[in-house]
Amino acid sequence: xxxLISKNSPINLKSxxxxxxxxxxxxxxxxxxxxxxxxxxxxxxxxxxxxVGLITAAMGGRPGMISGATGALAVVMVALVAQxxxxxxxxxxxxxxxxxxxxxxxxxxxxxxxxxxxxxxxFVNGLAIVIFLAQLEQFKVxxxxxxxxxxxxxELGLMLALVALTMAIAYFLPRLTRAVPASLAAIAAVTLLVxxxxxxxxxxxxxxxxxxxxxxxxxxxxxxxxxxxxxxLPYSLVLAAIGLIESLLTMTLxxxxxxxxxxxNRVCIGQGVANTVTGFFGGMGGCAMVGQSMINVESGGRxxxxxxxxxxxxxxxxxxxSDLIEMIPLAALVGVMFMVVIGTFEWGxxxxxxxxxxxxxxxxxLVAVVTVLTDLAIAVITGVIVSALVFAWEHAKRIRAKATxxxxxxxxxxxxxxxxxxxxxxxxxxxxxxxxPRNVIIDFRHARVADHSGIEAIDSLAERYGKADKTLHLRxxxxxxxxxxxxxxxxxxxxxxxxxxxxVSSDKPA
Numbered sequence: 001x002x003x004l005i006s007k008n009s010p011i012n013l014k015s016x017x018x019x020x021x022x023x024x025x026x027x028x029x030x031x032x033x034x035x036x037x038x039x040x041x042x043x044x045x046x047x048x049x050x051x052v053g054l055i056t057a058a059m060g061g062r063p064g065m066i067s068g069a070t071g072a073l074a075v076v077m078v079a080l081v082a083q084x085x086x087x088x089x090x091x092x093x094x095x096x097x098x099x100x101x102x103x104x105x106x107x108x109x110x111x112x113x114x115x116x117x118x119x120x121x122x123f124v125n126g127l128a129i130v131i132f133l134a135q136l137e138q139f140k141v142x143x144x145x146x147x148x149x150x151x152x153x154x155e156l157g158l159m160l161a162l163v164a165l166t167m168a169i170a171y172f173l174p175r176l177t178r179a180v181p182a183s184l185a186a187i188a189a190v191t192l193l194v195x196x197x198x199x200x201x202x203x204x205x206x207x208x209x210x211x212x213x214x215x216x217x218x219x220x221x222x223x224x225x226x227x228x229x230x231x232x233l234p235y236s237l238v239l240a241a242i243g244l245i246e247s248l249l250t251m252t253l254x255x256x257x258x259x260x261x262x263x264x265n266r267v268c269i270g271q272g273v274a275n276t277v278t279g280f281f282g283g284m285g286g287c288a289m290v291g292q293s294m295i296n297v298e299s300g301g302r303x304x305x306x307x308x309x310x311x312x313x314x315x316x317x318x319x320x321x322s323d324l325i326e327m328i329p330l331a332a333l334v335g336v337m338f339m340v341v342i343g344t345f346e347w348g349x350x351x352x353x354x355x356x357x358x359x360x361x362x363x364x365x366l367v368a369v370v371t372v373l374t375d376l377a378i379a380v381i382t383g384v385i386v387s388a389l390v391f392a393w394e395h396a397k398r399i400r401a402k403a404t405x406x407x408x409x410x411x412x413x414x415x416x417x418x419x420x421x422x423x424x425x426x427x428x429x430x431x432x433x434x435x436x437p438r439n440v441i442i443d444f445r446h447a448r449v450a451d452h453s454g455i456e457a458i459d460s461l462a463e464r465y466g467k468a469d470k471t472l473h474l475r476x477x478x479x480x481x482x483x484x485x486x487x488x489x490x491x492x493x494x495x496x497x498x499x500x501x502x503x504v505s506s507d508k509p510a
Contacts, residue, residue, distance in 0.1 A: 012302075015301065016305040018181050019181055019310075020308070020309025021184060021313050023299070023307075024314045026291070028046070032045055032046065032207045032210065033045075034070060034074040034284075035048075035069065039077075039081040042207075043210070047212075047215040048069040049069050049286065051215065051274060052275065053067050054312070056288075058304060060270030061264060062251040062254055062255075062267055064302050065251060065267075065307070066292040067274065069283075070243075070246065070289055072242050072246055073285060075375065076375070077239070080232075089284060091220035091232050092235045092236050093279035095233070095236035096239045096243070096275050097277070097278070100243065100272030101268070101273060104265045105265075107265050109266070109267055112252060114384070115249070115252075115380065120252060122363065122383055123371060123376065124253060124345070125346055126367060129371075131290070131341050132338070135341075138330045162329055165186075167335045169185060169190075170182045170183050170339045178300075181298075181299035181300060190329055203326060203329055209326070214319060217280055243271060247267055250293055251288065253290065257294075257297050267288075291344070292310075294340045363386050367379045367380065396420075399418065401442075402416070408439070414445070414446065415430075415446065417447055418448055419448070420451045420453060420454050421451055421454075424453050433464045434468060440465060442475070444475065444477045444478065445476040449481040
């Protein structure tokens with residue numbers, strides 16, 4: 001389980017360590033910002049980033065993926081913290097982790113394969129926009145009345161110049177050398193420039209102090225009663241779902257980038273264990289982070305070691321080097337995250353317009369927009385539902401029948417397509433009980449019955465022929481269709497002709 005170095009692909013120890021350091025530096029402002037969004041102390045976010053990052057890196061199902069406190073979870077937590085306090089948040093995180101462990105043992109991770117590619121594209125592009133918008137908050141400063149106002153004048157000019165310098169270093173350095181991760185070199189260079197020239201620009205320390213000690217074991221101080229469970233249960237379920245969806249989709253993205261395959265069920269279990277432990281150590285919980293995972297992969301992090309190193313460096317920053325880390329200019333970290341946005345966004349998807357079905361384009365745009373306006377879980381679920389409805393609509397139109405009359409005067413309808421809830425209406429329109437002969441046969445050699453709606457449609461059609469004093473026969477039903485009709489029992493009465501078994505593609509091989 002704790003295979004730090006993969007045997008299947010060579011891991012560069014230097015790259016893993018330097019990549020971990022780069023990720024740790026990028027984690028600090030994100031963890032602090034998300035903690036403030038959730039309404040908790042910055043250390044609650046930093047401890048979550050350390051513990052979730054360490055445990056998921058060590059025992060999760062996707063080496064190279066970085067986890068920590070995220071904005072998608074923070075926006076859900078804020079209402080709970082505001083109404084009931086931080087102790088209820090810790091209890092919620094523990095229960096959230098238990099749900100995620102259960103999801104892993106139930107092998108729910110495999111269902112990520114059911115997410116259509118347009119939904120995945122929408123997720124990636126929407127998340128890139130969310131990461132970009134999150135960085136814009138660093139261009140705001142406290143106003144005279146205490147509210148946040150946009151930078152202007154020389155202050156804004158300096159911030160933009162440092163961001164541009166960071167991005168330029170991160171972009172051009174890999175063309176000269178890959179000895180050091182470009183993002184790490186960019187952060188170091190801009191920090192030294194700001195310190196050397198004593199430039200007046202915002203730093204990590206302006207967000208909040210990150211100084212602290214080691215996370216301590218802490219049982220959430222909440223009443224052990226049923227009322228507490230009813231308070232935290234809905235939040236736990238929502239957080240568990242959002243965390244798993246974001247982590248599994250991030251796993252899919254890293255799979256594509258590294259041309260390897262992660263274990264979705266192990267991702268669920270690893271994340272669940274991480275959140276359960278984090279809840280007992282004063283952390284706000286977390287899940288996979290697309291931005292930091294992209295930084296890690298682009299910096300050379302491929303194994304578990306990079307994630308473990310990132311978590312340990314983060315803890316070292318909090319305990320030993322908070323003063324140094326607080327001197328890092330926010331502009332440098334913003335520049336690195338802007339490069340992540342550029343790398344995350346699927347620019348090739350812009351060329352798909354007019355080249356793929358309009359329904360796929362609509363789904364991709366819908367998921368991206370909903371991701372930006374609401375949250376990831378709602379966006380992905382919406383995308384999957386819309387994709388399923390589009391699929392059902394398209395297949396509903398494809399059911400058809402070829403009618404012939406045999407030598408005995410029986411009319412044979414050779415059915416093609418799938419009979420399911422979406423195609424029932426069109427199925428009924430294919431037949432003419434009033435004008436058909438006394439014996440009618442529906443041949444299912446090229447068709448299948450998929451659900452209860454299909455069974456009910458057959459039964460209803462048989463009744464229509466019965467009222468016309470005519471007999472409806474079914475033949476060449478697949479084994480699956482026969483099983484559906486057998487399970488229906490008295491719910492449906494049809495006349496099935498004896499015929500050999502015809503296998504369908506989903507039948508298990510003998």
